[in-house]
Amino acid sequence: MLSTLPAADLLELFLRFLMLSLLSIGGAMSTAPEMHRYLVVERGWLGEADFTTAIALAQAAPGPNVLFVPVLGFQVAGLAGAAAALLGILLPSTLLSLGVSRWGATRRDTPLVRAFTAGLAPVTVGLTFATGWLLALPFLADPARRGGALLLIALTALVTLKTKLAPMWMIAVGAALGAAGFV
Amino acid sequence: MSATPPTLETGASRAHPASSLALFIAFSLLALQGFGGVLAVAQRELVDRRGWLTRLEFVELYAVAQLLPGPNVVNLSLMIGDRYFGLRGALAAISGMLLAPLLVVLALAASYQQLAQYPAVAGALRGMGAVAAGLILAMALKMLATLRGNVLGPALCTALGLLTLAAIAVFRVPLAWVVIGLGLGGWGLARWRIALLHARQARIRKEDESC
Numbered sequence: 001m002l003s004t005l006p007a008a009d010l011l012e013l014f015l016r017f018l019m020l021s022l023l024s025i026g027g028a029m030s031t032a033p034e035m036h037r038y039l040v041v042e043r044g045w046l047g048e049a050d051f052t053t054a055i056a057l058a059q060a061a062p063g064p065n066v067l068f069v070p071v072l073g074f075q076v077a078g079l080a081g082a083a084a085a086l087l088g089i090l091l092p093s094t095l096l097s098l099g100v101s102r103w104g105a106t107r108r109d110t111p112l113v114r115a116f117t118a119g120l121a122p123v124t125v126g127l128t129f130a131t132g133w134l135l136a137l138p139f140l141a142d143p144a145r146r147g148g149a150l151l152l153i154a155l156t157a158l159v160t161l162k163t164k165l166a167p168m169w170m171i172a173v174g175a176a177l178g179a180a181g182f183v
Numbered sequence: 184m185s186a187t188p189p190t191l192e193t194g195a196s197r198a199h200p201a202s203s204l205a206l207f208i209a210f211s212l213l214a215l216q217g218f219g220g221v222l223a224v225a226q227r228e229l230v231d232r233r234g235w236l237t238r239l240e241f242v243e244l245y246a247v248a249q250l251l252p253g254p255n256v257v258n259l260s261l262m263i264g265d266r267y268f269g270l271r272g273a274l275a276a277i278s279g280m281l282l283a284p285l286l287v288v289l290a291l292a293a294s295y296q297q298l299a300q301y302p303a304v305a306g307a308l309r310g311m312g313a314v315a316a317g318l319i320l321a322m323a324l325k326m327l328a329t330l331r332g333n334v335l336g337p338a339l340c341t342a343l344g345l346l347t348l349a350a351i352a353v354f355r356v357p358l359a360w361v362v363i364g365l366g367l368g369g370w371g372l373a374r375w376r377i378a379l380l381h382a383r384q385a386r387i388r389k390e391d392e393s394c
Contacts, residue, residue, distance in 0.1 A: 123369055128326055
């Protein structure tokens with residue numbers, strides 16, 4: 001699995017993620033559907049299961065959720081892929097954030113900036129729902145285990161909304177149920 | 184300490200990191216505690232325990248971080264690091280946030296290739312994947328509540344949100360087109376609504392004066 005892509009493909013991956021970086025309003029997770037489209041559907045570098053695994057690993061491990069991005073890169077092209085994906089997704093947004101936070105803190109109440117926040121909010125929410133839907137989709141495709149997985153997804157959402165339980169525990173329960181073959 | 188955002192007042196009496204290295208260590212420690220998301224841990228460590236930020240400063244910085252593209256907690260680290268030690272501080276905070284967890288997650292990904300032969304491990308990952316989907320759906324539901332005060336109003340918000348969802352999840356439109364098309368549309372609509380609001384307020388003020 002440490003086999004690397006040709007340099008040209010690696011460069012293309014890097015450039016694609018550079019572009020995605022500026023679109024990742026609301027967090028890197030909002031670009032997950034686009035990464036799926038590119039890596040799984042368009043290029044066929046990863047299978048459906050690889051994609052879901054990358055997100056599950058990043059959720060299970062400590063640290064920011066953006067780390068699913070280097071895991072995707074790692075699955076595609078080893079350490080070079082991980083570096084290309086992570087640098088790509090972070091470089092533009094980080095430079096932009098640095099510039100904007102230095103420049104824009106005083107202008108936050110102008111109509112233009114307020115309209116930007118308000119106008120993009122529903123789009124961000126829609127993107128987050130789309131990500132959840134695309135993550136849940138592989139579980140709905142397997143009729144044998146559909147019920148258990150749906151129940152676990154719904155239960156997780158409910159517990160997250162109604163309690164203050166740390167996600168770590170829900171992930172541990174999900175892992176245990178999955179290992180026992182319930183999901 | 185260059186270009187301090189005005190929301191952050193650094194008084195001499197305030198607690199602050201001693202060096203870039205201290206920033207790096209603090210962010211590494213909080214990142215390594217953040218299972219399933221770092222935000223809550225960041226708030227507890229930076230505000231409650233270390234006192235580097237007040238609660239309000241944290242919320243305001245997070246609002247800006249959320250608005251900008253890029254991972255929210257990475258943007259947040261960047262702004263806090265930049266506040267104390269400029270670019271060097273920003274880099275220290277970001278690498279603290281990312282380096283140690285990156286090593287952990289890559290080690291997991293590498294060993295997963297060998298471990299995946301065991302059906303229990305594959306099953307565990309499946310279960311964790313289902314939980315991940317549930318966590319994101321819950322996050323989306325929580326975000327719905329933030330739309331309540333939106334100047335667009337409920338009908339336009341619903342329409343924009345559903346259009347985005349359908350474009351991405353059903354029609355698989357590339358993200359760039361969705362963000363540019365619907366984002367610019369939302370921005371334009373919001374500008375129009377704000378202008379309407381201002382006009383109405385001005386009219387009410389004028390009527391009040393003529394009474």
